[in-house]
Amino acid sequence: MNSPGKGSRLLKNLIVEVNNSDISSIKETVTQLIRIINDPKSSADDLKHAIEIDPPLSAKLVKIVRSAYYGYTKEINDIREAIVCIGFDTIKELALNQKVFNLFKEYEYIYGYTRISLWKHCIAVAICGKLIYRSVFRQYDDTIxxxxxxxxxxxxVVDQFLPKEFKEILKKSRFEKKSLIDAEKEILGFTHADIGKRIAEEWGFPDSLVYAIANHHSLYPEQENEEYQKIAYTIYAADYACQRKNIGYDENFHERKNLFQKCRIKLKLTEKAIDYIIEKVENEITKMEEAGFF
Ligand SMILES: [Fe+2]
Ligand SMILES: [Fe+2]
Structure with a gap:
């Protein structure tokens, strides 16, 4: 087992590596999109500028909007026209999807894990979280x-910078029937949620977002303000519900059931409502698969 001191040194070094790697290439576009999202005065022009500074992203988005999925086969030539046709909110989501997807591209199958299956899990949690939040709070919050x-x-980050340890974690989780979180604690002395928290802080993400990422496996919402709780409960419920339905990668964290029920009750969501939302998520993911998004 890793000692706590060794674990925190390792975590610190990892964050330095992340900041000098291709992972940090998503930082600028994502933080700019967050700024636009959080500014109620932001316009289609601001979004257009944020996307245009990233030419491969622009080209990719125009291609997606022209694909059979959206059906605008010919008439879209630039990002401005794409925003007009499919809307500000959808373009924001597509831009985030494309940017974050760059991290998940490489393919290697390790004890049931691939980056693509993890990507499918993450996008499912994003869609599910958005639908839960909208149905419970009657609002749209891009932070979700x-x-x-x-x-x-x-x-x-662990997959990229600590591949040997990552294989050990996956192996331990699979063969000793442990959650990935417990295997991470044993082998590294910290978890992927701790790494996510540090990256979100380093990149200047809003506190509510830092909190939701940091606590997605260990929820203590009573200690925090109401806005944080709303986001954290939603992400927790979405993360669990997607894994329960085997959408994308499964973190083998089944003992979370009690905490999930607590979140579900706090959110005043019935199991039936969750099933209805999950069905929508599955349909959306299938449509994306058919359009070749994965
Ligand atoms: Fe997780
Ligand atoms: Fe997850």
């Missing part, structure tokens, strides 16, 4: 979508 996409970013 980003928290869903990035809540498990810590896995990518």
């Amino acid at each position: 979508y980003i928290a869903g996409l990035l809540h498990d970013i810590g896995y990518i």
